[in-house]
Amino acid sequence: MAANYASVQPGRFRVLKQGAKPVDPNPGPVVYWMFRDQRVKDNWALIHAVEEATRLVFPSPWPSIYTYQIPFFLFRGEAEETIPKFVRECGASLLVTDFSPLREVQKCKEEICKRVSDCVTIHEVDAHNVVPIWAASEKLEYSARTIRSKINKWLPEYLIEFPTLQPPIAKWVGTSPSIDWDGLIDEVLRKGAEVPEVDWCEPGEKAAVEVLMGSKSGFLTKRLKGYSSDRNNPLKPRGLSGLSPYLHFGQISAQRCALEARSVRKLSPLAVDAFLEELIVRRELADNYCFYQPHYDSLLGAWEWARKTLMDHASDKREHIYTREQMEKAQTADPLWNASQLEMVHYGKMHGFMRMYWAKKILEWTKGPEEALEISIYLNNKYEIDGRDPNGYVGCMWSICGVHDQGWKERPIFGKIRYMNYAGCKRKFDVDGYISYAKRLGDIKKRKAESLILSKKAKELCS
Known part of the structure; x- marks a missing residue:
C-alpha cells in the first residue's frame, strides 16, 4: 500500500x-x-x-x-x-x-x-484517540474540565483527513496460512454460550459506516437532530449514535466520526457539539484515567476525598443486600434496576443513563464499595458488547467512586458520592414504559431461543 x-x-x-x-x-x-x-x-x-x-x-x-x-x-x-x-x-x-x-x-x-x-x-x-493520549496530557487529569482545553489545543494538528492507501500489488514473500473462520466462530460461540447473542449490531467496517452515515438510519444523516434532546431518555435508544460497539472494537475510527460530524455541524450545531464532547473529550478522558492510573478498577484509584467518604460509610446499614448471582438474574426488589439488567443481558447494551443508576444501586445493595465495584465491573464486562473498555471502567468508577466528579451532600452509604434514586428517574422519563420495553426484550429472546431448540430437534429427527 x-x-x-x-x-x-x-x-x-x-x-x-x-x-x-x-x-x-x-x-x-x-x-x-x-x-x-x-x-x-x-x-x-x-x-x-x-x-x-x-x-x-x-x-x-x-x-x-x-x-x-x-x-x-x-x-x-x-x-x-x-x-x-x-x-x-x-x-x-x-x-x-x-x-x-x-x-x-x-x-x-x-x-x-x-x-x-x-x-x-x-x-x-x-x-x-483523535489526540494521542501522551500528547493530550502527560499526567492523570482530574475531570473533563481539566483535559478539555488541552485536547482542544491539539485538535487543529491531529483532527485531519487520513491519507489514501492504494490497493496492494506486490506479493508477500512467503505463504499466508488459511484460517478456519467457521471453526473459530463456533468455538467462540460455545465458550460464550452463557451470554445471549445479539442480532441488532452487525459487525464490520462497512456496517460501522452505515450506522454513522447510512441513507436509511445513519446517525449523522437521519438521527442527528434528536441527539441533544433524546440521548438521555432510556426509552429512545435510537436517540444515541449507536457507535460505541464499533468504536470499542476499532471497526470505525473516532477521528472519522469527528470529521464527518464536523462537516455537518451547521445543520445541527448543538447536537454535533454534544456528540463531539462525548466522542473526543469524554472518551479520551477515560483513556487518560486508565493509562495514568494503574488502579483504574479498584477503590485505590478513587480520589482521596471519595475513598475517605466511602470508607466512612462502608458499615452503614443497607435495606437490601444482594449476591452477585441475584443481581445477574435481575432478582432485586427494584423493577427499574431489574429492567436495566435485563436490557444489558438480552440487548447487549444498557442505555447510558441507566448504567449510572444501575451501578449506584449496586453500591447501595452490597456490603461495601469494594464488592460493589467488583460486581459492577464483572457484569459490565460480561454482558456489555462494548465492555472491557476504558469507558466501562470509568463509568463504574464514576458511579461508585466519584472519579471525574465532585463531592455532593453527605448521606448514608453514599457519603459524598453523587446519589440517584427511583423517584429521580420517574421525574426524567417514563419508568413504567422502560420496564415494559426491557420485559419485551427478554420475551423476544426467550421465543428465539425456544425456536432454535425446536429447529435443532427437527433437524435431528430428519437426519
Missing part, C-alpha cells in the same frame, strides 16, 4: 523498544500487530507500518507508486508467546502495534519487548 510521505505525526507514536543496528544491511519486514483497532480504513497504526516499510526499502525520496501486499495472519494463544515467535520466524526488523491503556495489554507489550531480538524495534501508535 502507498501512503503520503510523513503523514503520521511523530507525536502519534512512541518507541517502546529501540532495536540495535542490525549487521545485515537488508532490513527485515515490518509486522503490524492489530489489537484494539480492528480495521483497515482510517488506521494510523497501519499507515505508520506501511510508511516504515516503505522507508526501509526506499530511502527518501520514496517512489509514490510503490505499493505492498499486506497478508493477514491470525494466531491463537497468548500474545506474549505468538507475537515474538512470528517476529523471529519472519525476520522482522520493526513491530508496530496499536494503543490500549489497559493494564493487561501494557504488561503484555512489556513482555514482548523483552522476548524479541535486540535488533527489533517496537513502535506503539495511538490509532484510537
Whole structure:
C-alpha cells in the first residue's frame, strides 16, 4: 500500500523498544500487530507500518507508486508467546502495534519487548484517540474540565483527513496460512454460550459506516437532530449514535466520526457539539484515567476525598443486600434496576443513563464499595458488547467512586458520592414504559431461543 510521505505525526507514536543496528544491511519486514483497532480504513497504526516499510526499502525520496501486499495472519494463544515467535520466524526488523491503556495489554507489550531480538524495534501508535493520549496530557487529569482545553489545543494538528492507501500489488514473500473462520466462530460461540447473542449490531467496517452515515438510519444523516434532546431518555435508544460497539472494537475510527460530524455541524450545531464532547473529550478522558492510573478498577484509584467518604460509610446499614448471582438474574426488589439488567443481558447494551443508576444501586445493595465495584465491573464486562473498555471502567468508577466528579451532600452509604434514586428517574422519563420495553426484550429472546431448540430437534429427527 502507498501512503503520503510523513503523514503520521511523530507525536502519534512512541518507541517502546529501540532495536540495535542490525549487521545485515537488508532490513527485515515490518509486522503490524492489530489489537484494539480492528480495521483497515482510517488506521494510523497501519499507515505508520506501511510508511516504515516503505522507508526501509526506499530511502527518501520514496517512489509514490510503490505499493505492498499486506497478508493477514491470525494466531491463537497468548500474545506474549505468538507475537515474538512470528517476529523471529519472519525476520522482522520493526513491530508496530496499536494503543490500549489497559493494564493487561501494557504488561503484555512489556513482555514482548523483552522476548524479541535486540535488533527489533517496537513502535506503539495511538490509532484510537483523535489526540494521542501522551500528547493530550502527560499526567492523570482530574475531570473533563481539566483535559478539555488541552485536547482542544491539539485538535487543529491531529483532527485531519487520513491519507489514501492504494490497493496492494506486490506479493508477500512467503505463504499466508488459511484460517478456519467457521471453526473459530463456533468455538467462540460455545465458550460464550452463557451470554445471549445479539442480532441488532452487525459487525464490520462497512456496517460501522452505515450506522454513522447510512441513507436509511445513519446517525449523522437521519438521527442527528434528536441527539441533544433524546440521548438521555432510556426509552429512545435510537436517540444515541449507536457507535460505541464499533468504536470499542476499532471497526470505525473516532477521528472519522469527528470529521464527518464536523462537516455537518451547521445543520445541527448543538447536537454535533454534544456528540463531539462525548466522542473526543469524554472518551479520551477515560483513556487518560486508565493509562495514568494503574488502579483504574479498584477503590485505590478513587480520589482521596471519595475513598475517605466511602470508607466512612462502608458499615452503614443497607435495606437490601444482594449476591452477585441475584443481581445477574435481575432478582432485586427494584423493577427499574431489574429492567436495566435485563436490557444489558438480552440487548447487549444498557442505555447510558441507566448504567449510572444501575451501578449506584449496586453500591447501595452490597456490603461495601469494594464488592460493589467488583460486581459492577464483572457484569459490565460480561454482558456489555462494548465492555472491557476504558469507558466501562470509568463509568463504574464514576458511579461508585466519584472519579471525574465532585463531592455532593453527605448521606448514608453514599457519603459524598453523587446519589440517584427511583423517584429521580420517574421525574426524567417514563419508568413504567422502560420496564415494559426491557420485559419485551427478554420475551423476544426467550421465543428465539425456544425456536432454535425446536429447529435443532427437527433437524435431528430428519437426519
